[in-house]
Structure formats: C-alpha cells, structure tokens
Amino acid sequence: MSQSGADVLIVGAGPTGLTAGSELIRHGFSVRVIDSKPSPSRLSKALVLHARTMEVFESMGMVDRVLDTGERFVALNVHTHAKRPPVRIDLLKRNWHDTRYPFWFSIPQCETERCLVEHLESLGVRVEWGTELRELSQHGNGVSARVTDASGSTQELEADWLLGCDGSQSRTRELTGIEMDYRPYGIEFALADARADVDLGTGEGHVFPTKQGALMIAPTPTEGLFRLIAHVEKGAQLGIADWAKLVFERTGLAFDIQDLAWHSHFRLGHGLAQRYRHERVFLLGDAAHVQSPVGGQGLNTGIQDAHDLAWRLATDKRAGGAEKLLDGYATERRPFAERVIRYTSRATRMLAAPRAIRPFRNKLARRFLGFTVLQERFGRGIGMLDSRCGGSETLGDFSRPWVGRRLPNPLLWNGQRLHDRIDDLRHTAVDFDVVDDLDGAAAWPGPGLRFGEGGLPDPGGVVAGALGARPGERWLVRPDRIVAEIGEPQALEAKFFREIGCPVAAL
Ligand SMILES: Cc1cc2nc3c(=O)[nH]c(=O)nc-3n(C[C@H](O)[C@H](O)[C@H](O)COP(=O)(O)OP(=O)(O)OC[C@H]3O[C@@H](n4cnc5c(N)ncnc54)[C@H](O)[C@@H]3O)c2cc1C
Incomplete structure (x- = not known):
C-alpha cells in the first residue's frame, strides 16, 4: 500500500468511478475516490440501465437498491406513419429466459449514482468531493498524483494504480498523452425532462421518426415526467412553448408542458481513446470512449469497463505476473466500445437521416421491426446481453461462438440461476x-x-x-x-x- 493509504486512486465519481471503487473493495483493495465536483450531480442524463448492467449490479450486491428506485420500460412504440398504428415492441414479453432482468430499466443517472455512492459508503469509503486531479507521474511500481482539495490546498497522493474515470474531457487522458480522435456528426439534439399532463401509457416509450425530424418520448420513474429528445436545427434553443410546439408538429399531441425539470442541447459525435492503458494508469468509461446517447449505451459500457478491470487487477494482486490479463482489459474492452460506437452512430444517422430519404427509412423500419425475431434481436442487442468483447491472449478459441460472450443465465432445477x-x-x-x-x-x-x-x-x-x-x-x-x-x-x-x-x- 502506498503513502496515500490506498492501493488504487480513482479519479472521477461518475457511474464508472463509483463502480470501480466498490468492485475493487470487494476484491480486497483499498481505494480513494476523488471528484472535482463539489457534490454529487443532480442531472438525470442517462435514463436507461440494461440487463447486462443489472447483472453486474447483482454480482456487486446492490441490484435491489437500484430496482427499488426505477421502473421497467413496458414497450417501445415506433410511429412510422402518422395515420397508422405504431409498431409496438413489447419489452416485457420478450423471450429472454436466460436473464433475471429481461427488461430495459428506466432510472435517472443521478439516482443510479446515488445508489452507487450509498453502496460505496456501505463498504466504508466516502467520495472526496471537490478534489481535482492536476498532475500525475509514474515511477517503478506506482503513480504520484497532485490534487487540489476542497479547501484549495495541494496534496501529493501515491497509489499503486490510478484509474481515470474522469469523463469525456479526461485530465488523466491528457496527462498520459493518450489521444482521442473525436468525430463530430454535425447533428444536434435537444433534450428536456418535461412535466406534462398527458397519458402516453405507463412505461410506454415512443419514437416519432417524422418528416420534420425525429422525436423520442420516454417515460421516467416519476409520474407525469417525460424525457423528450428531438433532432433539431443547429443552435436551436428550446423553451417550454417551443417544446410544446415541436411535439405538436411532430406527433399531433397536445403536450401540455407545465415545467422543464432539466433541459440541454448537445452536438453528437464519437471518440475512442487510442490506448486504454499507460503503464499503471487505465482509462475507463467516457474517458476512454464517447458515443451518441442514442440506445443508452455510454453509462452501461462504463460500468461494465469497471467491472471487467477490477477482477483483472485482483488476480494480479493475488498472484502477480498477470500482465497479459491486465493488457486484456484494453484488447477486449476497446473493440467492444468500437462496436458500440459503430451501431450507435448508425442509429443516430438513421434517426437524423436527410429529409428526402425519411419516408423510405420509415417504410423499411416498419417492415423490419414488425418481425418478432428482429424485435427480439433489437431488444437483446440494446440490452447488451449478446455483446462480445474483442479477442485477447487471455480468452480462448474465438471460433467458438460463446467465447468472449456473457454466459447465459438459465434457471436451474432448484430455482437458482x-x-x-x-x-x-x-x-x-x-x-x-x-x-x-x-x-x-x-x-x-x-x-x-x-x-x-x-x-x-x-x-x-x-x-x-x-x-x-x-x-x-x-x-x-x-x-x-x-x-x-x-x-x-x-x-x-x-x-x-x-x-x-x-x-x-x-x-
Ligand atoms: C443527455 C444524455 C443522455 C444520456 N443517456 C444515456 C443513457 O440513457 N444510457 C447510457 O448508458 N448513457 C447515457 N448517456 C451517457 C452517460 O451519461 C455517460 O456515458 C456517463 O455519464 C459516463 O460515466 P463516467 O463515469 O464514465 O463519466 P462521467 O459521468 O462524465 O463522470 C466523470 C466524473 O469525473 C469528474 N472529473 C472530471 N475531471 C476530473 C478531475 N480532473 N479530477 C477529479 N474528478 C474529475 C467529473 O466531475 C465527473 O463527476 C447520456 C449522456 C447524456 C449527456
């Protein structure tokens, strides 16, 4: 253990850093978790947790905390034609017998983070808010980090490992000289959490890929609060009246908005760090990969990065010499993120397709999404149940279809899984x-x-x-x-x- 009193210094207490902290404690490490923000975030940002992430939370021992806080999505309705009923993908009737969590789960990111903070505290560690990573250097068997704390004073922290979970603008990435090639799409979305008096069916999400532009309306666990996401013109800033008008134009719904609990505007693009590791420093979550929020994969991928790296570090601690396992983090997780980027990028471009091809896109969507088997693949694919990591020396023969994938989780004879x-x-x-x-x-x-x-x-x-x-x-x-x-x-x-x-x- 280093002078700072921790084996691992975790920079960033977003979902990725908080997961890494708890997982490393479970594996017998001592950790410090610092975050430059003065206090936990109240922003609802990522709204969806997927089946694979719920399984991770289960193995961490905190899934009940999360289940108590959110709601299951019941269905996704894709309104491909104004005058025809939508294609309805019933998310609760899918054939997902191999998981305990056969659903998409709606929970605002700040609530997921609250559950993670409480879990971390139950394991004896408090996040050091207001503490910012400024500089770092590496030597032999450790990392030295210069941080400023909430009082403004500077401290030198020593740790065996440093995990950069500090988001898309990662200071860790910058300090280790790892480049991220960011590609903007030239596509802009506006987003709002709107309180409205409207009945869209409990737990029902709606996608309106209209001629005027796409609009998504997702339920949240708070009654009467809806997440609106719209493809908009560059630079558009929407207030309550603009949102009501936009929803009416694209759906015909009189959406009586009383209040915007949160709203934001973002330019979409993606980026992937050229490397995930520099000696004793690792990048995880948005620090390593940035993707379009379409499909809700970013937070989920970050949590899974942290879960993956923790057992590798633990094996190295227990046995030593697990260098290839540690390298496997990058060789397996980076291609995973690359695939996430590829399909979220495709989905985003489809939603924001040029006006001339929107009717054709909708016809195709209607045709394909009508097939049960494709609905199945769509639901599971987004649920990250069938994803595969990249091959590495520490995985076996990749010609076997299951190698590198999650083990299915069927019911056993005794009711266990x-x-x-x-x-x-x-x-x-x-x-x-x-x-x-x-x-x-x-x-x-x-x-x-x-x-x-x-x-x-x-x-x-x-x-x-x-x-x-x-x-x-x-x-x-x-x-x-x-x-x-x-x-x-x-x-x-x-x-x-x-x-x-x-x-x-x-x-
Ligand atoms: C509008 C929106 C909707 C989204 N919807 C979804 C969704 O439905 N599903 C999904 O999976 N993803 C979604 N995402 C993406 C998701 O929010 C991110 O992928 C997720 O927050 C990444 O988590 P993270 O912990 O890696 O990084 P972050 O959440 O960015 O956390 C990084 C932390 O590091 C701290 N930090 C930064 N620099 C320093 C420093 N120098 N020293 C100390 N601390 C530092 C920051 O204060 C921050 O708390 C959405 C994103 C947006 C913007």
Whole structure:
C-alpha cells in the first residue's frame, strides 16, 4: 500500500468511478475516490440501465437498491406513419429466459449514482468531493498524483494504480498523452425532462421518426415526467412553448408542458481513446470512449469497463505476473466500445437521416421491426446481453461462438440461476456430462460445477440446451460471467493457460 493509504486512486465519481471503487473493495483493495465536483450531480442524463448492467449490479450486491428506485420500460412504440398504428415492441414479453432482468430499466443517472455512492459508503469509503486531479507521474511500481482539495490546498497522493474515470474531457487522458480522435456528426439534439399532463401509457416509450425530424418520448420513474429528445436545427434553443410546439408538429399531441425539470442541447459525435492503458494508469468509461446517447449505451459500457478491470487487477494482486490479463482489459474492452460506437452512430444517422430519404427509412423500419425475431434481436442487442468483447491472449478459441460472450443465465432445477453458482472472484469450470472421473491433470484447481451423471441435475437438459454445450465439454467462466474458453478438460488447461503467465490456481 502506498503513502496515500490506498492501493488504487480513482479519479472521477461518475457511474464508472463509483463502480470501480466498490468492485475493487470487494476484491480486497483499498481505494480513494476523488471528484472535482463539489457534490454529487443532480442531472438525470442517462435514463436507461440494461440487463447486462443489472447483472453486474447483482454480482456487486446492490441490484435491489437500484430496482427499488426505477421502473421497467413496458414497450417501445415506433410511429412510422402518422395515420397508422405504431409498431409496438413489447419489452416485457420478450423471450429472454436466460436473464433475471429481461427488461430495459428506466432510472435517472443521478439516482443510479446515488445508489452507487450509498453502496460505496456501505463498504466504508466516502467520495472526496471537490478534489481535482492536476498532475500525475509514474515511477517503478506506482503513480504520484497532485490534487487540489476542497479547501484549495495541494496534496501529493501515491497509489499503486490510478484509474481515470474522469469523463469525456479526461485530465488523466491528457496527462498520459493518450489521444482521442473525436468525430463530430454535425447533428444536434435537444433534450428536456418535461412535466406534462398527458397519458402516453405507463412505461410506454415512443419514437416519432417524422418528416420534420425525429422525436423520442420516454417515460421516467416519476409520474407525469417525460424525457423528450428531438433532432433539431443547429443552435436551436428550446423553451417550454417551443417544446410544446415541436411535439405538436411532430406527433399531433397536445403536450401540455407545465415545467422543464432539466433541459440541454448537445452536438453528437464519437471518440475512442487510442490506448486504454499507460503503464499503471487505465482509462475507463467516457474517458476512454464517447458515443451518441442514442440506445443508452455510454453509462452501461462504463460500468461494465469497471467491472471487467477490477477482477483483472485482483488476480494480479493475488498472484502477480498477470500482465497479459491486465493488457486484456484494453484488447477486449476497446473493440467492444468500437462496436458500440459503430451501431450507435448508425442509429443516430438513421434517426437524423436527410429529409428526402425519411419516408423510405420509415417504410423499411416498419417492415423490419414488425418481425418478432428482429424485435427480439433489437431488444437483446440494446440490452447488451449478446455483446462480445474483442479477442485477447487471455480468452480462448474465438471460433467458438460463446467465447468472449456473457454466459447465459438459465434457471436451474432448484430455482437458482446458473450465475448464482459462478464464483465472483475466480474462474469457474462448468463441466457437462464428463463421464469418467477427472484425473489430476484435468481436475480444475478452482471453483467448479458439474452437470450430468454423478453431478448436478439438469432435467430436460435446460442448462446444456441454453448453452448448446456438448457432452464432455468444460466451460471456463470468468468472475465477470464472460466465457473464457470451451474445450475438453484434459486439453483446455494446457492450451489456454500456457500463455497467461500467472499460476492457474490463482484464476
Ligand atoms: C443527455 C444524455 C443522455 C444520456 N443517456 C444515456 C443513457 O440513457 N444510457 C447510457 O448508458 N448513457 C447515457 N448517456 C451517457 C452517460 O451519461 C455517460 O456515458 C456517463 O455519464 C459516463 O460515466 P463516467 O463515469 O464514465 O463519466 P462521467 O459521468 O462524465 O463522470 C466523470 C466524473 O469525473 C469528474 N472529473 C472530471 N475531471 C476530473 C478531475 N480532473 N479530477 C477529479 N474528478 C474529475 C467529473 O466531475 C465527473 O463527476 C447520456 C449522456 C447524456 C449527456
């Protein structure tokens, strides 16, 4: 432990930094979390948490806190034609049996952050508000950071690692000389949280991709408060009357707005840091990737970055020599963000398509979104359940479709789910119908599950079916529930772990 009294210094107490703080404590680190803001934010910004993030919160032990604070989205209605009923995507009737959280969850970002702050405090750490990172330098086994605190005095903090979770204008990124190539789209959106006396159906979201421009109306957990997001002309500033007029022009609805709880205007674009790591400094969340808010992926991706990095640092702390696992953070998470950027960018350009092609776009949308199978893919895709990280030396054979993806989470015979049986700190071996007793070489030194004869029951082959597992196979699942490798027990250890560089028993 360094002089500052913490193994890890976390710069930024947005959703990413707060998740990183709690996760690292869970993995046995001491942390300090600083933020330049004088106090927690009250802005509602990101409104959607996705299924994959809810699973992360579950493994952190704070999902109930979040579930108590928000509401499920019931449906998304896409109004492709003014005179025809919308295409309705019922988000509660999707075929998502492999997760405990088969929904999109509406909760303002400030509430998500409040839950995270409370969780962090329950683990014994308070955010140091009003404390700003100014300078940093790296030496041998640590990082020195110069910060100014709320009283204006300067302190030198020492830590083994520094995590830059300081948002899109990241000072950490600047100080480590990592470039972010930012690409503006030349598209502007206005946003407002509007209190209005209108009935749009409980939990029902609406998209109006009209000739005049797109408008989204999303429910919030507060009754009578709606999130409005509109594609607007460059530089447009909208007050209450302008919003009411815009909504009427694009939807025909008399939207009687009483008050704007929050409103903002932003220029869309994306950016990706060229590197995610500089020696003992990592970039996470918006500091590493900035994307369009369409699809609500930014906050979710940041939380998942933090969850991913924490177990890698923990393995390195426990076993040492986990350099490849640490590098795997960048080689896996950066391509993940790249894909998020690609599809949010496409979705944004589609919503803001040039006027001439808007009728054609709407016809196509109506046709495709009408198919149940495509609705399914759309819902799960945005829910981040089927996303895949980039390949790395610490993941196995990428020709196996599940490697690098989240382990499905089907119900077990006893009412538990598969994820409940996966270890939170180490790799778990899940074996299917391994007939013979495993010899020493094939026995897994860490936590393991065995389905089939002589092992756990899998009536009707529900678990094996959900995974498409073949008899005799071993699935190695990381603490973040990502499938690391699949193969025969005898072959897998030798093939997969030869390269990792830290003792298998530590994983
Ligand atoms: C209008 C809007 C709607 C959005 N909707 C969604 C959505 O529905 N779903 C979704 O997933 N995402 C959404 N996003 C994106 C989401 O808000 C961001 O991706 C998310 O806030 C990123 O979290 P973060 O913790 O990485 O960074 P931030 O939330 O930006 O937090 C960074 C923190 O670092 C602090 N900081 C900065 N510099 C320093 C320094 N030098 N020293 C100390 N502290 C510092 C800041 O004060 C801040 O608290 C939306 C964004 C906007 C603007």
